[in-house]
Amino acid sequence: MQVPSMLRDDLLTWGRSHRFRHHLRSLHFSDEAVAAMGLAESGRTMLARGLGRSYGDSALNADQILLDVNGLDRFIHFDAASGIVECEAGVTLAAILQLLETRDSDQRWFLPVTPGTKFVTVGGAIANDVHGKNHHRAGCFGNHVLSFQLLRSNGEILNCSPNSNPALFQATIGGLGLTGLILSARVALQAVAGLWLEAESFRYENLDRFHQISSASLTDWEYSVAWIDCLAAGANLGRGVFTRARHVAPAPGMDQLRFDSHGQPRLSLPFDLPSFAMNRTSIGIFNTMLWHKASARPRRQITHYDPVFYPLDAIGGWNRLYGASGFYQYQCVVPTSTARDAIRELLGLISQSGQASFLAVLKTFGTVVSPGMLSFPMPGVTLALDFPNRGFGTLALLDQLDRVTQSAGGRIYPAKDGRVSAAAFQQGYPGWRQFSTMIDPGFSSSFWRRVSAEAPLTRFRPL
Amino acid sequence: MKRVVIFGATSAIAQAVARRYAVDGARFFLAARNAGRLDAVAADLRTRGASAVEVWVGDLADCPGHAALVDLAGRALQGVDCALLAYGTLPDQKTCEEDAAEALRHIGTNYSSAVSLLTQLATLMCAQAYGTIGVIGSVAGDRGRQSNYLYGSAKAGLAVFVQGLRHRLWSRGVRVVLIKPGFVDTPMTAAFPKHGPLWASPDRVAGDIVRALGSGQATLYTPWFWRGIMLVIRLIPDFIFRRIRL
Numbered sequence: 001m002q003v004p005s006m007l008r009d010d011l012l013t014w015g016r017s018h019r020f021r022h023h024l025r026s027l028h029f030s031d032e033a034v035a036a037m038g039l040a041e042s043g044r045t046m047l048a049r050g051l052g053r054s055y056g057d058s059a060l061n062a063d064q065i066l067l068d069v070n071g072l073d074r075f076i077h078f079d080a081a082s083g084i085v086e087c088e089a090g091v092t093l094a095a096i097l098q099l100l101e102t103r104d105s106d107q108r109w110f111l112p113v114t115p116g117t118k119f120v121t122v123g124g125a126i127a128n129d130v131h132g133k134n135h136h137r138a139g140c141f142g143n144h145v146l147s148f149q150l151l152r153s154n155g156e157i158l159n160c161s162p163n164s165n166p167a168l169f170q171a172t173i174g175g176l177g178l179t180g181l182i183l184s185a186r187v188a189l190q191a192v193a194g195l196w197l198e199a200e201s202f203r204y205e206n207l208d209r210f211h212q213i214s215s216a217s218l219t220d221w222e223y224s225v226a227w228i229d230c231l232a233a234g235a236n237l238g239r240g241v242f243t244r245a246r247h248v249a250p251a252p253g254m255d256q257l258r259f260d261s262h263g264q265p266r267l268s269l270p271f272d273l274p275s276f277a278m279n280r281t282s283i284g285i286f287n288t289m290l291w292h293k294a295s296a297r298p299r300r301q302i303t304h305y306d307p308v309f310y311p312l313d314a315i316g317g318w319n320r321l322y323g324a325s326g327f328y329q330y331q332c333v334v335p336t337s338t339a340r341d342a343i344r345e346l347l348g349l350i351s352q353s354g355q356a357s358f359l360a361v362l363k364t365f366g367t368v369v370s371p372g373m374l375s376f377p378m379p380g381v382t383l384a385l386d387f388p389n390r391g392f393g394t395l396a397l398l399d400q401l402d403r404v405t406q407s408a409g410g411r412i413y414p415a416k417d418g419r420v421s422a423a424a425f426q427q428g429y430p431g432w433r434q435f436s437t438m439i440d441p442g443f444s445s446s447f448w449r450r451v452s453a454e455a456p457l458t459r460f461r462p463l
Numbered sequence: 464m465k466r467v468v469i470f471g472a473t474s475a476i477a478q479a480v481a482r483r484y485a486v487d488g489a490r491f492f493l494a495a496r497n498a499g500r501l502d503a504v505a506a507d508l509r510t511r512g513a514s515a516v517e518v519w520v521g522d523l524a525d526c527p528g529h530a531a532l533v534d535l536a537g538r539a540l541q542g543v544d545c546a547l548l549a550y551g552t553l554p555d556q557k558t559c560e561e562d563a564a565e566a567l568r569h570i571g572t573n574y575s576s577a578v579s580l581l582t583q584l585a586t587l588m589c590a591q592a593y594g595t596i597g598v599i600g601s602v603a604g605d606r607g608r609q610s611n612y613l614y615g616s617a618k619a620g621l622a623v624f625v626q627g628l629r630h631r632l633w634s635r636g637v638r639v640v641l642i643k644p645g646f647v648d649t650p651m652t653a654a655f656p657k658h659g660p661l662w663a664s665p666d667r668v669a670g671d672i673v674r675a676l677g678s679g680q681a682t683l684y685t686p687w688f689w690r691g692i693m694l695v696i697r698l699i700p701d702f703i704f705r706r707i708r709l
Contacts, residue, residue, distance in 0.1 A: 006656060028475070028650050029500045071475070071650070074507035087510075088503075102486050102512055 005039070011066060014319050015055040016326030017389045018418055020062035020446065024049075028071030030088075030183050033151055037181075039065055040153040040442035047445045048177045050090060050121035054128060055329045056418025058176050058447035067181060069123055075099065076184060083109040083189040084146065089123030089182040096122075101195070107250060109189040110305075112144035118310050123182040128415040129174030129372040131365070133223035133245075133309070138190065139368030140375055142173035148185035153442025157183065162371065171438035174372030176414055178448055180440045192247040197223075199245035199303050203294040207238030207344055211381075214242075214364040222246045223308070229287040230360040230385055231280070233351045237344065240362065241294040245308050272324045278388045280354040287358055312359075322388045327357070328418060330398055331384035333365060334410035339381040342408035346383055346401055353397050360385035373435045376413045384416065395419055414447060425451035464514060465489040466540035470523055470580060471550025473500040475649035476599065478507075479669030480547060485513040492536040492543075494519040495550075523550050524572045526579040533583040537591075545676055546584055547597040548577055553651045559613040566613050573617035578624055585628060588637040595638040597676050598625045602643050602684065605693040608709045629681060638679030644668050645689040 005023040012019065023044065027033045039046060047061040048069050060066075072090035078099060079085075085096060093114055100109055115130040124130075129142040138144070147161035150172055158180075160169040172179045204213055210226055217224045221244035228240035312318050319327070334342040343362070350356050361384045365377045387394050402424045405412060411428025412420050426432055436452060467484050469477050472493035481491065485508040493508075495501045498520045505516040517539045521528060537543055551573045559566035577598065588594045603611055604618030622641055629639035646652065646662045663686045671685035684690040699707070 006653075008656075010658065026650070026653060029473075029497075029503060031497075031499055074503050075510035076503075076506050078510050099511065103510075 005065065011049070011052070011060070012326075013052050013054055013056060013059050013418075015328055015389075015416075015418055016319055016322070016324075017328060018057045018060055018326075018446070020057075020060055022061060022063070023065045024068055025065060026068040026071055030072065030151075033067070033069075033072070033181055033183060034155055034157070036067055037151065037153050037155050037442065045444035046153065046181070046442055048089070048123060048127070048181050050124040051092065051119050053117055053120045053124065054415040056414075056416060056447065057450065058128070058414045058417065058445055059124075060446045061444060062446045064444065069121065069181070072123075072183065078103060080104050080106075080109070083191060084186060085189060086184065086186045087122055088184045089126075089148075090121050092119060092121055093125065094118040100189075107195045108191055110192045110195060110247065112188060112190040113138050113141045114309055116310065117313050119313060122185050122187065123177075126173055126182055126185060127175060127177045129370055129375040130415070131377050133225045133243075133363065135368070135377055136218050136224070136364060136366030137222055137368070139366070140174075140370040140372065140377060141187075142370045142372045142375060143368060144188045144190070145173060146186040146188055148172070149183040150179065151181040151183050153180065153440050168438060170371050170373045171435055173370065174375040175435065175438070176374065176445060176447065178439045178443050178445060180443060193249045194247055195305060196248050196250065197245040197303050197305050197308050198248045198300060199243065199308050200298040200300050201241055201243045201294060202298045203239070203241050203291055203296060205239050206236060207340075207347065210238055210240065210242070210362060211340065211364075217242075217244045218364070218366070220246070224363065226362045227290070228347070228360045228362050228385075229291050230347065230350050230356040231284050231287055231354065232291075233348075237351065238347050238362070239291060240360075241291065243308065245303075248302065251302075272320045272322075274323055278322060278357055283356075283358050290358070322357070322386070325389045325391075327389050328387045328394060328398060329384060329416040330387060330401055331382060331413040331416040332401070332405040332410050333376065333378055333380050333382040333413070334405060334408040335378055335380040338408040338410075342404055342410065343381055343383060345404050349397070349400055349404065350385065355387050355390070355394060355397055357386040357388060373431050373438075374414070374429055376411065376415070378411075380410065382413075384413075414451075417447065420451065422451045422453045465544045466492075466542055468492045468494075468536045468540065468543050468546040470494045470546070470548050472518075473497060473504055474549045474551075474651070475665040476644065476647060476668055476672070477547060477549035478504055479665040480549070480672050481508055481513075482511055483669055483673045484545075485509075485511040488512055488514045490515040490540055492517045492519065492539050494521065494523060494532065494536075496520065496522055523580065524576045526576055529576075529579050529583045533580070533587050537587050542591055543587065543594050545595050545597065546588075547599070547672075547676075548580065549599050551599065551651075554611075554613050556609075556611045556613055569613060570617050573614065574620045574624075577621055581624065581628060585632060585637070588632065589635050592636045595640060595676050595679055596628075596632075597640045597642055597672060599642045599644065600625070602645050602689050602693050604643070606696050606704075610709060626681075640675050640680060641682045642672055642675065643682065643684050643689065643693075645684070645686065645692070 005025045008024045009021045011022050044064045046065040049066040069090040072088040074088045076086040114132045125141045129140045131140045150158045150160050158165050224244040226240045226242045232239045363382050367379045467489050473495040501518050505518050508516050554569040600622050601618040603615035604622045625641045648657050648662050668685045675683035
């Protein structure tokens with residue numbers, strides 16, 4: 001049966017700032033995926049699409065083909081003894097969590113690494129080599145991938161692991177979907193004391209305190225992250241709320257805290273907020289309130305993992321807060337040696353500009369090395385924050401931030417990016433040229449065409 | 464622990480229904496055409512918690528095999544609590560207007576083969592004197608429309624057959640439920656642009672189906688708003704209806 005491709009102009013990524021037209025082909029079974037490889041003969045390139053949670057254009061393929069893998073959502077095997085789960089690439093982290101709650105009665109296993117949303121697919125987690133609040137201990141998602149099946153545009157299915165097709169294994173982890181279509185993967189879960197968390201949240205005054213608390217928390221706490229008030233300046237620069245957590249063994253009474261956490265979000269934003277809703281005053285008030293509301297000293301509580309790991313998943317479509325023109329997220333990492341000064345300079349520029357929103361996060365990365373060739377994290381500090389898309393002014397500020405990141409020896413995160421220059425990308429990822437030899441000729445993305453340009457593109461600037 | 468038989472087990476709606484039963488440890492007998500796909504579905508259900516999954520590969524449009532198939536399912540599970548007919552084709556209306564053989568082929572799959580299978584199932588269910596049969600019909604069967612009346616006519620015929628079967632089996636302790644989904648985002652509807660609030664996910668529809676099979680209600684419109692929509696569509700007088708492009 002010939003499955004048609006649909007011409008679609010409504011496929012967005014999470015930042016909603018790129019609007020392209022795509023030919024969409026939905027895949028539900030692996031034989032359909034193999035058949036879809038024939039599409040490459042049309043001369044158009046392909047790219048897998050999961051839940052569209054990356055922010056910019058790394059999951060877009062303007063005027064070309066997107067392969068929707070959300071129908072490849074079957075589990076293949078779960079071994080409760082070894083904690084190894086094997087599933088198709090469209091299985092979501094939410095589905096794995098749900099599986100663990102129903103199938104792992106001892107509550108011994110948890111996701112090895114999880115990003116700030118559980119609504120991502122396993123394929124997307126591999127392709128972006130996502131990290132989480134436990135990077136300092138566990139590294140990236142790719143560190144826990146045992147093997148995967150990779151479908152190439154010539155119809156070949158390759159089993160990739162550290163021992164079999166190792167170069168393709170390394171290129172595909174963090175490879176932004178460019179090496180082919182991931183059909184299924186085997187992932188080693190993390191052994192934990194229990195599904196519940198012991199968590200602490202408390203405010204801190206400035207950047208120096210952040211670095212202090214963060215390094216003091218690395219050994220005893222599996223998870224750590226800080227929300228920062230990016231409008232605070234001067235002596236308050238970098239102030240925020242630090243959160244750290246670790247798994248705890250089940251204790252009597254915890255079951256009563258259990259709640260159904262994997263359904264659809266209870267709240268959702270059905271429409272775009274007007275873009276002026278996010279302004280310096282409203283965000284300043286919000287940030288100040290949030291900071292003062294946080295307790296000054298660590299207070300411990302036992303909590304479900306949902307509010308710690310996925311606070312924003314509770315609000316469906318929160319990205320519409322930024323209005324119809326969308327937003328950019330900027331996430332960079334700077335190496336440990338330059339981190340203190342670079343983060344100070346970045347936050348200074350951001351605070352001065354008054355452009356950033358309330359969603360800003362600071363986290364110290366650890367030294368675990370991912371197998372991924374283009375993997376984003378490095379030992380150092382990462383900063384992530386949202387900027388409502390106000391056109392040229394926003395892009396100019398982000399370029400400024402790039403220059404600080406670049407001169408500190410850092411780099412930006414492709415999963416969040418929709419605007420970095422080819423030069424800045426290539427400097428940040430010296431392995432990009434080697435990576436590009438592993439790309440499947442039938443696959444491409446808007447992001448890749450942009451950042452792999454030999455003569456770096458000059459961005460259109462209005463007169 | 465429910466014993467569940469699904470005909471057309473690789474369909475998107477069937478998979479979503481089966482997953483809901485699997486979590487509670489159900490035992491399955493699954494029938495479908497494509498062996499590779501069926502194996503993938505079976506592995507998924509086992510992983511999600513199904514305590515046993517048996518598969519049968521074959522073409523359900525092939526009616527002479529139905530008696531043996533139903534017998535096999537009954538013996539494999541040692542009784543059937545719930546049977547779901549979830550297979551079908553969505554014909555291209557334009558092609559069927561020019562090709563009567565093609566039209567009859569779709570009537571064969573969507574109506575005649577269902578009649579054959581339901582007749583065998585009814586015998587099994589009557590003998591055991593319990594169980595629920597769910598049949599996936601369609602809102603398209605509620606009124607003939609120029610855009611898909613071939614499909615609609617098969618589903619309309621099926622609706623009346625199911626209605627009568629329900630009437631007959633009620634006193635035997637067997638429930639028969641007619642399920643009428645609206646627009647569902649599945650491979651069957653791949654050729655449609657899926658925008659707007661009328662489109663539902665297979666999972667949402669499956670939630671409704673599992674509830675209806677539990678209660679044994681006569682007819683389920685899913686999602687719920689299709690009951691109202693189809694009521695309006697049925698009530699539009701012909702002199703107006705014939706001017707509407709639907």
